[in-house]
Amino acid sequence: MKGIIIGGGVIGLSIARELNKLGHDITVIELYRVGRSASWSAGGMLAPQSEGLEPGIFLDFCLESRDMYETYVKTLERETDMDIGYWKCGILCPAFSDEEEKMLKERIQIYNDMGLTGKWIDRNSLEGRYSSIGKDIKGAALFPDDAQVDNRLLITALEKYARSRGIKLLEFTEASEVIVENGEYSAVRTKNEILESDYCIITAGAWSEHFVKCHVFPIKGEMAAIDVTKKDIDRVIFGSKAYLIPRKDYKRLIIGATEEMVGFMDGNTVKGLMHIFNGLKDTLPYLVNNTIQETWFGYRPATPDLLPVIGSTGIKNLYIATGHYRNGILLAPITAKIMSDLIDRKHESHYLKEFSINRFRSDKNG
Ligand SMILES: Cc1cc2nc3c(=O)[nH]c(=O)nc-3n(C[C@H](O)[C@H](O)[C@H](O)COP(=O)(O)OP(=O)(O)OC[C@H]3O[C@@H](n4cnc5c(N)ncnc54)[C@H](O)[C@@H]3O)c2cc1C
Secondary structure: OEEEEEOOOHHHHHHHHHHHHOOOEEEEEOOOOOOOOHHHHOOOEEOOOOOOOOOOHHHHHHHHHHHHHHHHHHHHHHHHOOOOOOEOOOEEEEEOOHHHHHHHHHHHHHHHHOOOOOEEEEHHHHHHHOOOOOOOOOEEEEEOOOEEOOHHHHHHHHHHHHHHOOOEEEOOOOEEEEEEEOOEEEEEEEOOOEEEOOEEEEOOHHHHHHOOOOOOEEEEEEEEEEOOOOOOOOOEEEOOOOEEEEOOOOOOEEEEOOOEOOOOOOOOOHHHHHHHHHHHHHHOHHHHHOOEEEEEEEEEEEOOOOOOEEEEOOOEOEEEEEOOHHHHHHHHHHHHHHHHHHHHHOOOOHHHHHOOHHHHOOOOOO
């Protein structure tokens, strides 16, 4: 079968790879370079527990994808002969107040009751581990099974896979319209041509609303990276003031992130960077002397209930996978799996019902 995917971020490229393995002839249409939008901007945390997700179907979805990651990475690394920086480093969530301490301890209990790992580390133990820690830190929750991947290496590997396995990447090409005839998808229009295929998948991230009747909007995040050494920090630290992500090679520490509903407003702001650098200072104060490597920003694709929209659009042979908001890197493996199962085998995962576009339909008059 011939498929077109609109949007070459982590979601589009992961689905392309899965369908390519099943023998589909895939073309990815990408406005710029593949993977240079949200997927490049992300921190790469695989952190359903540190994100504090409540028990329920979305947490199950995230945990299942986290469980898939090790094998997903090993296979992709073998296919591309690359190391993509997967590191099951565990994530430490510091409490900056008594309320946060109470909330984190309750969270540990809830997760432990579900059979998930998590434990409390007191301030004394943290002091023994780091040169100095923020004066307000009471202690921290440790979630040992949360992990990280270097999302830029992941994108590079997915692109390498695509180029070496015959997936067509139409970069610097804008998909301007999805053509529907008699209630059925027929083709995609770009500036220069009309491309026909058996099906089309919209994975245009925060820009997906252009193609479907579903409100998808950007939530902007600002980030920075600084130099770091192995003795500075041993694992991801994810608090309410900032998160700090040392890469596996200890050559870079990512600091994030702001969350703002300002539409598409490009650029880093003084306020945004002050926010994350103050978060760094309040967490591990000695790191403020380190050199800044880079600053950047990105747009998380969000829906009104902040859950993804995955599956059929209601138009025959037109599918969607977007709205992954803060967890698109984490959710790439499972999204690719359930989308390829749906398209190739017509198998409907139970998650598709939860994340169906239909839940927004009454707002948008079909
Ligand atoms: C600051 C920040 C930190 C984050 N941290 C994490 C994290 O730690 N862990 C995690 O799991 N997730 C994280 N996320 C979320 C994650 O990055 C996103 O959920 C994920 O990258 C979304 O992937 P995507 O492929 O849907 O979108 P994108 O990566 O945005 O890709 C969509 C692509 O569609 C293209 N496109 C748009 N319109 C068109 C068109 N008309 N024609 C052709 N192409 C088009 C765009 O150019 C873009 O390349 C973070 C996001 C941000 C911004």
